[in-house]
Amino acid sequence: MKKLVLLPLTLCSALVNAEIRSVSCPLGCPSLNIINNDVVFNHTYVLSNNPKTKFADWVAYEVNVTNFGDSPGRNWGNDILIDDDESLEESDYKGAFKKLKTDRGHQAPLASFSGHKNWTELNYLSNITPQKSALNQGSWVALEIAVRNAVSFRNSLYVITGTLYLEDKEPLPGADESHTIPSAYFKIIYDLKGNSASFLFDQDLPRNTKYCQQMIKNKELNGIISYTMPSFSDSTKILKRLGC
Numbered sequence: 001m002k003k004l005v006l007l008p009l010t011l012c013s014a015l016v017n018a019e020i021r022s023v024s025c026p027l028g029c030p031s032l033n034i035i036n037n038d039v040v041f042n043h044t045y046v047l048s049n050n051p052k053t054k055f056a057d058w059v060a061y062e063v064n065v066t067n068f069g070d071s072p073g074r075n076w077g078n079d080i081l082i083d084d085d086e087s088l089e090e091s092d093y094k095g096a097f098k099k100l101k102t103d104r105g106h107q108a109p110l111a112s113f114s115g116h117k118n119w120t121e122l123n124y125l126s127n128i129t130p131q132k133s134a135l136n137q138g139s140w141v142a143l144e145i146a147v148r149n150a151v152s153f154r155n156s157l158y159v160i161t162g163t164l165y166l167e168d169k170e171p172l173p174g175a176d177e178s179h180t181i182p183s184a185y186f187k188i189i190y191d192l193k194g195n196s197a198s199f200l201f202d203q204d205l206p207r208n209t210k211y212c213q214q215m216i217k218n219k220e221l222n223g224i225i226s227y228t229m230p231s232f233s234d235s236t237k238i239l240k241r242l243g244c
Contacts, residue, residue, distance in 0.1 A: 001235050003160050012145075023062060024044075025046060025160065027231075028231075029046055030228065036073075036204075037050055037051070040082060042079070043118040044061060044113045044119070046059070047107070047108075053180040054087055054088050054178075055180075058160055058227075059156070059162065059163055060159065062156050062158050063147050063151050063158070064156045065152060068114065070224075071111065072114055080222065082126050085136055088125050088128075088172075088179060090178065092174055093130065093174065095172075095173045097133065100170060102172070103130075104128045104130070105136040107124070108122055111148065129181075129182055129185075130182075132204060133207075134205065135203060135204075135207075139205060139207075143199060145241050149243075157164055158186070159188065161185065162186055164182060164184040167183045185203070186200050186224075186225070187199045188218070188221070189238060190232050191238065194231060196232035197238040197242060198217070198223060198232075198234070199215055200216040202215075212242075215244065218232050
């Protein structure tokens with residue numbers, strides 16, 4: 001884990017409980033465990049990388065029409081702010097699709113930042129998880145498209161998405177280091193007033209599943225997540241914007 005300074009224990013405790021905000025999570029980011037995770041503030045998103053699972057616990061980003069553009073393609077790489085042994089590399093995904101029907105699934109979607117000058121950050125492996133093709137190409141991407149369709153100039157939406165480990169999953173066949181595959185994912189879509197809609201996706205969700213069927217109450221989702229989330233309110237307004 002990259003460390004520049006050693007902080008006194010009392011200061012560490014204060015920072016864990018501090019409210020951290022950025023343009024990617026303007027109402028507050030999820031709780032930050034600075035002892036274990038690397039929390040990285042990139043130009044396009046914020047994420048909390050878990051060195052044990054090798055994947056982000058959560059990723060937060062803004063969906064803003066000014067960042068849209070033509071697809072720039074895939075150019076996989078590693079974030080220089082995260083140690084190589086705390087995230088997977090491109091070679092670790094070798095044979096994953098053939099054996100597990102698994103894609104390299106973006107947490108913050110490339111399509112939402114294809115017009116951003118720092119779009120290459122979206123292809124960092126720290127923003128990627130092994131996601132079943134049926135989910136990645138089904139209800140997951142359908143919700144991402146719905147979010148982009150729901151925004152307009154000066155009317156952004158914000159997203160916090162993350163990994164869940166509710167049951168054991170088979171590891172990547174080509175990986176040369178220990179890791180833990182997510183068994184589920186969540187997305188919280190919200191506006192600057194805290195109006196929100198939450199969704200829960202099982203890793204093995206069938207391709208034709210409608211994302212609106214995956215809605216979950218914010219309170220129920222908070223009971224599943226192992227860290228503290230910002231305060232959001234379930235909103236039919238947000239659901240209507242998303243076509244639910």
